[in-house]
Amino acid sequence: MNALFPLLAFDAVTAVLLIPVAAAVLLALLPGYRLTARLNVIASLLTLLAALSLLVTARPIPGLYLLVDDLNIVFIVLNAFVGFTTSIFSASYIAHELETGRLTPANLRFYHAMYQIMMFGMNLAFVSNNIGLMWVAVELATLTTVLMVGIYRTHEALEAAWKYFILGSVGIAFALFGTILVYMAAQPVVGEGYDAMVWTLLITHAAAFDPALLNVAFVFLLLGYGTKVGLAPLHAWLPDAHAEGPTPISAVLSGLLLNVALYAVLRFKILLAASPEAIAAGPLMMTMGLISLVFAAFMLYRRRDIKRLFAYSSIEHMGIIVFAFGMGGPVANFAGLLHMVMHSLTKSAIFFAVGHIAQIKGTQRLSSIRGLTETHPGLGWGLVIGVVAIAGLPPLGIFMSEFLVVSSTFARQPLLAIPLVFGLLIAFGALLLRLTGVAFGQPRGSTAPAEASYIPMYSHLALVLGAGIYLPPPLVAWFQHIATLLR
Template sequence: MGENLLYLLPAVPLVTALLSFVIRSYRIVEVVHVAGISGLALLSLGLVKSLLGGQTFFALDGMLYADGLTAILILLIGTVGFLSGFYSIGYMRHDLAHGEVKERDLSTYYGFYHLFLFTMILSAISNNIAILWAAVEATTLGSAFLVGFYKHKTSAEAAWKYVLICSVGLAFALYGTILTYSNAFSVVQDAHKAMLWTELIKMAHQLDPQMMKLAFVFILIGFGTKAGLVPMHTWLPDAHSEAPSPASALLSGVLLKCALFAMVRYYAIALQSVGSEFPQTLLLIFGLLSVGVAAFFILVQNDIKRKLAYSSVEHIGIIATGLGVGGPLGIFAAFLHTINHSITKSLLFCTTGNITMKYGTRDATKIRGMKKVAPLTGFLFAAGLIAVAGSPPFNIFISELMTLTAGLKSGLFWPMILLLLFLVIAFAALVILISETVLGSPPEDLPRGETNWMGLLPLGILFVFMAGLGIYLPAPLNQLLQDAVGVVLGH
């Protein structure tokens, strides 16, 4: 059952993508698209369910593999892929109606949307480290079109930066991959086994530690670029702000985590091979740096989507900090934060879609009085921002507190105080944003009213997740996270 799912899961978006590319009529493509995302969501949930309790599956001669870590990613890809895919329909119809895009572009959009999902799934389920690298690189290529979707000058610029910087960054990751492979090969003398993560983790303590350190640095730079860690993050605000909002949701919500989890695979190997100090210190430094730099940038940006993009950098930094703190609690916190951030950031990016549809701008100095113009959108936007600011009653509060607790437990008193101070800056930046855009007085000439229900329903569902996880952690999810922690710590 589980093995079949490993085949089916990538097949569904791939087939949907191909169908979308060949079908001309956008009405039919929409139907195909809905079928595709629904199928994907069901299959993901099916796989996650069968993985509960520390199950693992192999397929394709061990090339494909699923465990607790995979489950988290698949859960995110399935849920966010479905919801922002659903949201895309209303959003794209609006763009079509306003002449921003042509009918033909819609087929291409949905095609690339599913291609992008396919590459992300591949990165989540590949056990072969070379395929893992290739899949992450392919996510760049699959999503480059989405970033450059609009025919604006700015989108071309953003797409250029995105592809160039990420490809260069990932070249480093390729080096790391090769080093790891040759390291393993000299241990086992078996080309097939030396490529498989499940074998690597078994022989981790036999690997040459010096080489593994070097490999981990390359991996950190490489996948760190793609995950948006400072100082390799420069492409991120451009790409995430220029993409269509539902695609931004997918980029910020899921893609960053795919790259991050690729790094986590190597982190697990490094923990056993070179001990915990080296990889953890590196992650802690990169994590704190990301949170600090991003916090200031959130404050000074004017474009709301850029603010949100920097907020993603900040949260990736918090996740990296959690991993850097290490231990069962730190890693648990990091994974919980991964899920929480995905939900919240997808909600926010989709909401900005509604806002741009309404106001026709992303400039935070022009968007005013959302509470009167579009109360529901304004409410969701404010709630989402409060959540990413790390305030109760929403989910991110919990995982941030957990990260802090884990940090203090590891005796990292001053780094944690630093983290908290950075978080206050980010908090201030975000509440100021709410204060200006949601509460201020609206422009007189703007018609009141919400966008269509298709643009609100997925957001409502995300909001329920966000608020629900803020006050309760369901047992299956807890189980899933424990499994993932077990995978990393090798229990």
């Protein structure tokens, strides 16, 4: 019986990877919107179930390519969950896009196939035990989103996709160069060939690596993957890509793709921490995180487009998360991890609401959207809860994680707490200012009834609220364990 368990677990990993691939092929071939939208939901659900089964089955022995450990399992489950809820949202969103003629049935086939390939790329990036394979997977996930951002073929969408493509490619190139450098550092110690790219082997031998080479490698990796996290000097693609693509894609970009890149950065940070003579990765990450936070917080004030507003808010929150992980230590890592999960859930919920709102109003301009709680209470109040959560008000989950980040900063780096709190307050003000306009006041624009799917949005918000009030002890223990792994 025991011999069966590794086999079962292996199946779960394979399923997480193969279900999206199989679904992508099917979705590319099958016609008909209703069928494919449903199939997309079913495939995402199956992936979620497979991901959840990873939690209970025994884990496979790390191989040359695949690895399941405590760190990536959080990411995989989160990824599959948000992927599933977004596919439900996407079904109702896309129906409207077809009616208004913004998308043709052929576009749609492409869209659904790309959606599943993107899920495959992201899952592959998480489970890969090979730094080369991880790079390929991140690249795949990025490229599919580039294609989807450009799917409307409008001026803006093309501009956004082009910008995303160019900046993303530069990021890809830097990350690959960093990966090659890590291989160069590992090769004299671990030996030539695949072994010197296997993460589990790298980490056990990291102490013997050439620290100078590892330092340079990390700088390239941070710049490369950091472009995709949306860290401040390299963030230029992010608002455009969020604003011009279909909203389900904005939701997965903010909720998931940024996490994929962050995960890659974290893996290499752990590697660097295992080498005693290498520079500490922390200060670099903290600097970039703080710059992103403060910069994005100020940028929030000048936004006139609702999706751009929340895209900048994503930059802000990724800044907080990277800052927390950069500071390190059990509390800050715990807070960073919790914040990442909460941000993914909240931000995708916000985009679910925003997607329907923009469809009803026929515009994304903030000034044309007013008084939502009166005309569309379901969407309006959902947005209110989401924005209140993202602004960091109690009792929602983000308040707790932000509180932990701030308090551990005060305990360890009191000086850095000043810009941190400053940035948080600035962003808080901007978001609430915008929210009062959008949610309350004299209704403006179309008041057509919403054909929205409320379940994805409210289930996310319920989870965020639940986490803010009560975190189950097993979850806390689990996250604490991961926090110690992250150093």
